Amino acid sequence: MKENGIEHNKGNRFNMWKIHLSVATVTLIPAAVGINYVAKAFAEGLKLPLWLGSLGTYLASMLAGPTAGAISGFINNIIYGLTLSPVSTVYSITSIAIGIVVGVLFNRGWFSSAKRVFVSAILIALTSAIISTPLNVIFWGGQTGIPWGDAIFAGMIGNHINIWIASFTDEFILDIMDKVVVAYIAFFIYKQLPQRMINYFKDNQ
């Protein structure tokens, strides 16, 4: 049984692109999806202008690498789509990308200080917006569904600005707020995690 043996990593960096999933990762991913779900509900309950719905995905990427993050993101949207909001299934592509980008950035040390987290957050928001924009255009004619973001969108296409640029602006403005806040929350929470927890997921990849 392969998954029972720990492969001791020599360096501190974990094996980034491993597809074989250990049992530890298999239980981490549903937990991460659960956190996404609860965090989103929590933000809605507080009536915050944020989603926080990718917090678990961030943490899964940070703890177990980009593959785990990507799968968390994917399953998150599939489950969300099949239980609550069918159209969000389509946005699983965005969630996969977020998982991968967070994992790679974290591995390269871009989550090590508050300053660097800001740069990471912008890159993540950019990725998210680039991938979501075509989906928004195909399914919603470019809208995001958030009233004030859509007001900007309407204003822009009212002034004959290209629909792609308008849609991207709408999405990016919303993304930047959400992804910056989530990146900082994930950064603080990760710092607070006990070392044994970080090691466990690192050892059992």
Place this chain on the structure above:
Amino acid sequence: MANNQQVSLTHLSFTYRHDHDAVLHDITASAPLNSIVGIIGNYNAGKTTLCRILAGIIPNMMAGNLQGDVQIGALSPTQNWSDFNQQTGFVLQDPSSQLSGLADTVADEIAFDLLNHGVDEAAIQQRVVDVAAQLQLTAQLGQSPVSLSGGQLQRLAITTAIVTRPTILLLDDPTSEMDPQGREAFFTWLKTIKDATIFIVSNEIDDLCEIADRLWVLDNGELVSQGTPAEVINSLNSDWQIGTPKVYQLARLMDWTMPDDNNQFPVTVDQLRRCADDDHSNQSSQVSISHQ
């Protein structure tokens, strides 16, 4: 060569990877197979770590520097874990995290292990009903595991551990969330288990003395005492800060000793009965049942 009829720990030391200090230092202990071994000590003494080694969680799932050897009969958790695991049942400290996470009902949860072992459906039915009855979960078989109380969850965790009929049972503080009646019923039940080597960590020193064949005392990662409950409790060092059973406290206060056991104080109700008989009866000639 280790004795195949014994549990033996030889020079066992362990340090977690995230720690600088060793959690266990050079532990050497033994117990006969098919006995109940109670592991006592305070927090940070290393009880849970020892359980993890006995179950093979260390070194198979948690990394660190492990030295020494563990042999339970012919099996070893550190050397051939796969075979060993087939024979083992384990109850963790936090029972709710022990649920499989893919079961609609308590019955499905108990069946999970059997399905994994490839047991066929008819046999599964029988065994699920059987173990649920042993731990008084029959009424809950159709309920969702999430709806159970803490004590019921702990009983569920125990059923999932015993349903595969293990020959080695590891219980890490299995009664922490049970109420007094549940705890009493559990220890009464545990005593009836035959043909299994049982390791149990618990703070319930009264119950532990009643059921255990051996006690191992850990203090700061060292095995400071081992023996029968009476031997261990009678030779406790106050530095270890371990509570004593009420029977023992009472016997000390009343100065009731067991004459045929080096004048040790009793630690179980049966032992107390024997020496109280001696003390209370005017017939000093009364034959007392000799120990063992």
Place this chain on the structure above:
Amino acid sequence: MEIRNNSIQKIARLHWYNFVDPVTKLLLALFLTMLSFDFTNLYFEAGLVLCSLVLLLLSRLTSATINAVSFCLFLIVTMILIQGLFYSKNVHPLFSVMGITFYLEGLLYALTMSARILIIIFAIGFFMNTTTISENAKYLESIGMPYKQVYLLMSVCYILPQIQQNMKKIQFAERARGINPQKTVTQKIRSILPILIPLIIKTFDQSINRSITLQLRGFNSPERTLATPKYCYFKAKFSHYCLSFATILLIGWKLWQIISRFL
């Protein structure tokens, strides 16, 4: 069978939709969605919406679907407004109110997209309302999906109630320490960490323990007894092949439509 295959089956009557397997239902949803992308004729779209709605109504309508529809309704309205006013291909005015002109092209464009959204919601709603999590899990396992993947996909549905329970406990405990429902946005943001930190640490701790016990309990062992599907399905394999084939054709055709536009 009595104890384990829980009582739901015994109490509830079997409905027609219980004879359709979950994968067929999902493929059907995908097929309908692709149809709506390939044929953009508005009457055809309306027909598809009607089809999927009938499918939904013939099975069960639950509040989850109604919520999904009402959530999208707002978006659909704003979509019609925005596209009707600003769609780049707008030529023919429909009506004018106070100097603002509403155009036909935008309206039609928005209606096509709305139809698509409704088709997705209804078709997936049909899947959602007629299957249970355990039915899906058992079916996936029985058609040969590795148990690890079934677990990955499904266990969150079982773990979520546990996380929510923990969340409730933590929120109560934190309120006792003086974290009250906050008013301003900064106060709200400051109250996030005190709730999320204990929750996340607890959740991850439980997943560590779960991964340990799963291994101890023989998870993913090769000799695992395969689950038997909950119901007897009607021609499952056949429908999978048909629907997959048709969907692939539609995707191919759509791609060709897009590519040929650039040729």
Place this chain on the structure above:
Amino acid sequence: MTTIQINHLKYQYPTSDFKLSIDQLSINENLVAFAGQNGAGKSTLFKLLTGLVRPQAGEIIINHQGLAILSPEDRLKTIGIVFQDPSSQLFNATVEKEVAWSLLQTGLDASVIADTVDKALATVGLTDLKDKNPFDLSLPEKKLLAIATVLAINPQIYLFDEPMISLDWPSRQLVTRIMKQLAKEKHQVIAITHDMDWLAANFSKMYVLSDGQVKFEGTPETFFGLPALSAKTGLLTPRIMQIAKEVFGDSRVYLTPEDYMKKHSGN
């Protein structure tokens, strides 16, 4: 001297049949215990006493003031709670900050806070661990830390939910000592427990809940002398009484081994 007066209290969960109903109850003593089986209503009463859950009918009055009308800050200074599971209350980066956080809620100035934090940590014996991450502590240490966060605020009333659970022997002694000391300093200390040995050894006033109602109020000595009642409320007698009964067929009331000795040395 604090008094808690409960009048015509009723509470029912929306999703279950369970109903808590207490007509009249006043708690005057400084050290009291609530006992009862699981599901008897202990935790429900506890939630109501925190003031965070409102009863459907009736009121809880603390020193002639309604609990319902206390401001959040006054409530913090009136009632402090130690939960059964300490992990759900902790979230700061270090042990020291954890204790200080509670004090910041009451708006004290920095030097006072630092002093109070040191004192609270010293009381529970965690001074050496003050720079550690609370989540790296062992379970008893976490519980002691949770107690320190309440000690720092020094409320009038302390509620302890199953304080002995998940503690080891030395920390049990320590927590018991702290509770008794608080009671001596004129605080009111209320514990929920089903540990009858601990209750018998340390409390002189107890309430027994069963099916959402108060079935007994008085001394442990009296309660354990009523075997029919303790059986009906699902509570066990202290271990020493079980021993006396099993070994000597003696069913008189003994609270502790010391109590047994005292009652027998007179003979």
